[in-house]
Amino acid sequence: MALDPIAVxxxxxxxxxxxxxxxxxxxxxxxxxxxxxDSRAVGxxxxxxxxxxxGAGVSEATGLYSATGxxxxxxxxxxxxxxxxRAPGHDSGMEYxxxxxxxxxxxxxxxxxxxxxxxxxxxxRLVRQGGAVVLEDMNSTNGTxxxxxxxxxxxxxxxxxxxxxxxxxxxxxxx
Amino acid sequence: MSARTRELFAxxxxxxxxxxxxxxxxxxxxxxxxxxxxxELRDVSLTYGAIFLGLCFGAHLxxxxxxxxxxxxxxxxxxxxxxFGLVMIYRIDDELARQQAQWFVIGLGxxxxxxxxxxxxxxxxxxxxxxxxxGIVLLVLPRAFPPTxxxxxxxxxxxxxxxxxxxxxxxxxxxxxxxxxDTRQVLVLGARRFLFVTLPPxxxxxxxxxxxxxxMVLLFFIQDLGSSVMFYGGFLAILYVATSRLSFPVIGLAxxxxxxxxxxxxxxxIESRVAAWRDPFDPELYERVGGSYQLAQSLFAxxxxxxxxQGFGQSVLELQGxxxxxxxxxxxxxYAVIVNELGLAGGLALLLVYLLVVQRGFKVAxxxxxxxxxxxxxxxxxxxxxxxxxxxGGVTKLIxxxxxxxxxxxxxxxxxxxxxxxxxxxxxxxxxxxxxx
Numbered sequence: 001m002a003l004d005p006i007a008v009x010x011x012x013x014x015x016x017x018x019x020x021x022x023x024x025x026x027x028x029x030x031x032x033x034x035x036x037x038d039s040r041a042v043g044x045x046x047x048x049x050x051x052x053x054x055g056a057g058v059s060e061a062t063g064l065y066s067a068t069g070x071x072x073x074x075x076x077x078x079x080x081x082x083x084x085x086r087a088p089g090h091d092s093g094m095e096y097x098x099x100x101x102x103x104x105x106x107x108x109x110x111x112x113x114x115x116x117x118x119x120x121x122x123x124x125r126l127v128r129q130g131g132a133v134v135l136e137d138m139n140s141t142n143g144t145x146x147x148x149x150x151x152x153x154x155x156x157x158x159x160x161x162x163x164x165x166x167x168x169x170x171x172x173x174x175x
Numbered sequence: 176m177s178a179r180t181r182e183l184f185a186x187x188x189x190x191x192x193x194x195x196x197x198x199x200x201x202x203x204x205x206x207x208x209x210x211x212x213x214x215e216l217r218d219v220s221l222t223y224g225a226i227f228l229g230l231c232f233g234a235h236l237x238x239x240x241x242x243x244x245x246x247x248x249x250x251x252x253x254x255x256x257x258x259f260g261l262v263m264i265y266r267i268d269d270e271l272a273r274q275q276a277q278w279f280v281i282g283l284g285x286x287x288x289x290x291x292x293x294x295x296x297x298x299x300x301x302x303x304x305x306x307x308x309x310g311i312v313l314l315v316l317p318r319a320f321p322p323t324x325x326x327x328x329x330x331x332x333x334x335x336x337x338x339x340x341x342x343x344x345x346x347x348x349x350x351x352x353x354x355x356x357d358t359r360q361v362l363v364l365g366a367r368r369f370l371f372v373t374l375p376p377x378x379x380x381x382x383x384x385x386x387x388x389x390x391m392v393l394l395f396f397i398q399d400l401g402s403s404v405m406f407y408g409g410f411l412a413i414l415y416v417a418t419s420r421l422s423f424p425v426i427g428l429a430x431x432x433x434x435x436x437x438x439x440x441x442x443x444x445i446e447s448r449v450a451a452w453r454d455p456f457d458p459e460l461y462e463r464v465g466g467s468y469q470l471a472q473s474l475f476a477x478x479x480x481x482x483x484x485q486g487f488g489q490s491v492l493e494l495q496g497x498x499x500x501x502x503x504x505x506x507x508x509x510y511a512v513i514v515n516e517l518g519l520a521g522g523l524a525l526l527l528v529y530l531l532v533v534q535r536g537f538k539v540a541x542x543x544x545x546x547x548x549x550x551x552x553x554x555x556x557x558x559x560x561x562x563x564x565x566x567x568g569g570v571t572k573l574i575x576x577x578x579x580x581x582x583x584x585x586x587x588x589x590x591x592x593x594x595x596x597x598x599x600x601x602x603x604x605x606x607x608x609x610x611x612x
Contacts, residue, residue: 007486011487022528
């Protein structure tokens with residue numbers, strides 16, 4: 001078999017280009033990982049993941065939820081969550097972790113999605129302020145009820161408080 | 176440098192690879208025939224490279240205008256895979272390569288259609304049961320058509336043959352991701368411990384079991400073993416990501432082991448596959464019809480490649496008398512042909528490309544904010560990775576050989592189209608995740 005020098009050159013050229021390309025992408029992948037680590041150290045905003053208290057501890061195992069979860073120790077100590085009492089499209093007893101805060105509403109952007117005809121797309125929000133979680137109505141059409149009273153301004157929540165939006169009712173719990 | 180510019184630059188090596196690959200093959204074919212006219216050939220191979228670059232550029236423009244923030248490396252990595260596929264298939268059979276090129280054009284069309292037609296992929300969640308049903312129907316369909324090699328893999332529409340399992344893969348992943356988004360907490364919270372084993376509550380786990388059980392039964396029914404391993408593994412991966420409970424995949428693997436052992440006892444096809452895997456060089460198995468011939472030949476071909484390979488167009492594909500050395504070199508055994516021609520270096524590079532695609536995919540899942548996106552990206556990536564594992568593992572005698580396609584490299588329209596849709600979904604998730612971050 002006569003080896004054509006050009007063919008041999010092409011083969012090595014092919015492999016060389018391929019490996020250089022891979023090296024380049026692998027390098028930027030490494031950079032990405034470093035950046036992800038930094039931003040995790042800084043911490044993120046609202047915890048979109050709905051993992052419950054028990055799941056949160058283990059979810060580090062897959063790493064997929066820890067990147068956005070932002071489970072800080074002080075937050076874990078408080079562990080605020082909403083338990084579904086009754087809500088269309090949800091099973092009662094289901095728990096939503098509030099984390100740093102969450103928006104309740106019918107829209108796609110809401111962390112806690114309500115399939116309730118009376119809910120606005122961004123209806124109300126829970127915001128963590130220091131050691132407390134504050135409930136705030138976001139100019140909804142039908143209002144938010146805290147312990148069956150219409151919410152007029154931001155109100156701090158206490159364990160056992162009942163939050164009602166339309167036909168959806170939740171109980172607020174801390175650890 | 177913006178993400179999109181980086182993507183554009185990353186496409187250049189891919190088209191260089193196509194040019195180099197085609198040129199080398201033209202040269203080798205010319206030297207076999209002993210005909211001159213190399214200048215013309217160089218032009219032709221440059222043209223191939225240019226067309227390839229043009230097509231990729233078109234897809235790049237779609238991404239540039241619709242998904243500004245999407246991961247910049249996924250698409251170039253896939254372009255490199257496609258280049259491997261086109262060059263190797265051209266080397267095996269130029270007519271097939273022409274068809275494969277058409278499939279790529281159609282695949283890129285579906286890629287663009289998915290990106291443009293589905294700007295918010297989360298609407299898929301609303302149709303989860305419909306999508307699951309479509310996936311199941313896709314798996315039943317091939318049973319109505321005559322089998323190939325004892326397996327009911329394809330649906331014939333005129334001269335076309337479609338492999339619905341490739342599309343069913345997407346449907347099942349979308350269903351699992353959207354269903355588990357809602358129930359993942361209940362699965363963990365309502366779990367009971369029974370004999371050291373955590374069992375999820377049946378009420379919430381039921382629908383998953385039904386859909387996925389149906390898929391498994393059907394795959395067994397149509398005798399598509401490779402896909403069933405892929406589906407099973409993908410299911411366990413999504414479940415693990417959704418619940419973070421190690422016990423679920425552990426139980427799943429135990430059940431898998433038990434199930435495979437049972438099937439091994441019952442089904443002669445599986446028994447012969449395992450026998451061929453355990454000792455491919457046994458003379459009796461080697462001679463037997465449906466024995467270890469394929470696997471042994473694949474191992475010979477890979478060993479023949481050595482570290483740096485025989486070179487493009489240098490591998491022996493046909494014995495004297497026209498008997499092929501490797502059966503199905505353009506689909507199941509394309510990895511063996513690649514290793515034969517480019518050696519360990521080329522094979523490793525190909526696996527590295529896959530590894531990087533998977534790394535980018537999981538990265539997308541990590542960045543995604545909402546659970547559905549996370550589960551979707553993780554699920555699609557897992558299924559993709561498992562598909563590569565099943566076929567490369569089979570061809571290299573790591574696991575018993577079961578036929579699935581090597582994504583983006585093997586010949587096959589369904590595989591190319593389904594995987595381009597998979598890529599489009601990953602990029603859609605990636606775009607949303609990075610825009611919000």
